[in-house]
Amino acid sequence: xxxxxxxxxxxxxxxxxxxxxxxxxxxxxxxxxxxxxxxxxxxxxxxxxxxxxxxxxxxxxxxxxxxxxxxxxxxxxxxxx
Amino acid sequence: xxxxxxxxxxxxxxxxxxxxxxxxxxxxxxxxxxxxxxxxxxxxxxxxxxxxxxxxxxxxxxxxxxxxxxxxxxxxxxxxxxxxxxxxxxxxxxxxxxxxxxxxxxxxxxxxxxxxxxxxxxxxxxxxxxxxxxxxxxxxxxxxxxxxxxxxxxxxxxxxxxxxxxxxxxxxxxxxxxxxxxxxxxxxxxxxxxxxxxxxxxxxxxxxxxxxxxxxxxxxxxx
Numbered sequence: 001x002x003x004x005x006x007x008x009x010x011x012x013x014x015x016x017x018x019x020x021x022x023x024x025x026x027x028x029x030x031x032x033x034x035x036x037x038x039x040x041x042x043x044x045x046x047x048x049x050x051x052x053x054x055x056x057x058x059x060x061x062x063x064x065x066x067x068x069x070x071x072x073x074x075x076x077x078x079x080x081x
Numbered sequence: 082x083x084x085x086x087x088x089x090x091x092x093x094x095x096x097x098x099x100x101x102x103x104x105x106x107x108x109x110x111x112x113x114x115x116x117x118x119x120x121x122x123x124x125x126x127x128x129x130x131x132x133x134x135x136x137x138x139x140x141x142x143x144x145x146x147x148x149x150x151x152x153x154x155x156x157x158x159x160x161x162x163x164x165x166x167x168x169x170x171x172x173x174x175x176x177x178x179x180x181x182x183x184x185x186x187x188x189x190x191x192x193x194x195x196x197x198x199x200x201x202x203x204x205x206x207x208x209x210x211x212x213x214x215x216x217x218x219x220x221x222x223x224x225x226x227x228x229x230x231x232x233x234x235x236x237x238x239x240x241x242x243x244x245x246x247x248x249x250x251x252x253x254x255x256x257x258x259x260x261x262x263x264x265x266x267x268x269x270x271x272x273x274x275x276x277x278x279x280x281x282x283x284x285x286x287x288x289x290x291x292x293x294x295x296x297x298x299x300x301x302x303x304x
Contacts, residue, residue, distance in 0.1 A: 010183075014228060015253065017184040066145070069138055069174065071181040072228060 002051035003081045004059050008068040009040035043067055044080075051079045082300045084293075085112040085122035087152070089143050093130035094165065094276060101276040102126070105293030114146040123300050124161035124205075125152050127168030129221075129274055139182065139224050140170030149175060161205035161296050162268045166222055169260070169270035178261055178270045179237070180229030185222070186253025194285040195220035195273050196248040197259045201241050204266040205299040209291035216288035219277040220251055227254040227261075227272065237261055244269055 010016045016038050023037040045062075047055055059077055068075040084102045086109055088095045099109035110122050114132075119125065132143035143149065149171070156162045156177050164172040172178045185191060196217050199210040210216070229237070234256055237243050245260035252272075260271035275289025 014183065015186060015226070017186060017188045021188055066137070066141065069141065069181055071173075071179075072183060 002047045002049070002055070002079060004045045004047060004051055004056070005078045005080055006043040006045060006059065006063045006067050007040060007076045007078070008043070008063070008073050009038060009075075011072055011074055014072045040073075041067075082124070082297045083108045083110050083120075083122045084124045084126055084296065085110045085119055086126045086128055087112045087114060087148055088128075089114040089130070089132035089146060091131040091134055092128050092167070094128040094274065095130070097274075097276045098126050098128040098165070101279045101290070101293050104279050105290055105297055107293065107297050112148060114143070114148050117147050117151055119148070119151045119155060124163075124296050125155065127152070127162070127164040127171050128276070129166030129168060132167055132171065135167075135224075138170075138174070140167060140172075140174040143167075143171045144174040153177060156263075156268050159265060159267050161299060163206050163292065163296070164268075164270045165274055165276065166225070166272055169272055170224070172268060172270045177268050178263060179233045180227055180261070182224050182272070183226050183228055184224045185226050185251075190221070190223040191225070191251055192221040193219075193251065195251060195259075197245040197273060198248060199244070200246050201244045201262065201266075203241075204244055204262045204269050204295075206269045206271075206292045206295050207244060208298055209295040215248065216291070217278065217285045218273045218275050218289045219284060220273040221277075222252070222272060225252045225254065225272040227258045229255065234258075240264065242266075245271060245273075 019037040019039040063075040102109040199214040247257040275292040278289030
């Protein structure tokens with residue numbers, strides 16, 4: 001069994017209103033010195049069997065097809081166990 | 082002329098869209114997201130709402146609904162397809178239209194009567210208008226901010242594929258884009274809702290009716 005994480009983040013040039021809202025709320029709670037917050041998504045995917053190159057290629061395809069929208073988001077695939 | 086209106090789980094404006102089709106003089110046909118069947122319609126409308134709860138991204142899951150296989154094929158074959166609001170998001174996720182729609186820059190759900198200018202009256206859905214017409218229809222969305230890279234925006238502008246533009250910019254859309262078309266002009270995505278402006282009793286007037294009469298005229302002329 002392998003566990004793979006796909007992190008999806010809005011591209012740097014894309015406005016992230018949700019991140020901005022969080023950033024705006026932090027000083028109100030007394031958290032100072034935060035210059036930027038970007039909000040993304042994390043998917044934890046469990047695979048049966050090993051995380052072979054073939055399986056990881058499949059996960060990359062999942063990330064590109066469904067989990068992220070390449071027009072506005074970047075993704076990153078990491079094997080955690 | 083038979084215009085199909087797809088109902089996804091979470092569609093809200095499918096009944097209004099069918100009503101608008103009927104008011105324009107067409108026959109509205111209810112299509113179901115789970116069927117691989119367009120029931121022989123002449124055009125397709127993807128209505129507004131929150132298909133699949135807007136989970137993941139607006140339109141991201143609806144794009145893979147069974148009926149979309151047929152819609153995408155038909156659209157590539159030249160059938161008129163209009164996506165309104167959530168329908169526009171679905172068309173972008175399906176790659177039938179370029180770009181994407183992200184959360185409004187002011188982070189609030191907007192619900193207002195909105196003036197848009199018709200910039201291209203040669204698409205299948207806008208022939209009833211004159212270029213430069215300023216019409217008032219309804220804008221109601223949380224994620225209606227149109228984004229694309231500069232090259233895509235320049236291409237859209239250069240090819241006259243910006244179909245409608247906001248007067249003022251209610252949601253941070255790049256270049257105030259309210260609607261775009263594909264290269265052939267048969268597929269149009271529109272963030273504001275013409276189907277909510279088709280009769281005087283409710284809504285801001287009847288300015289939206291032209292989208293529905295346009296497609297009926299386009300189809301009649303192509304026979």
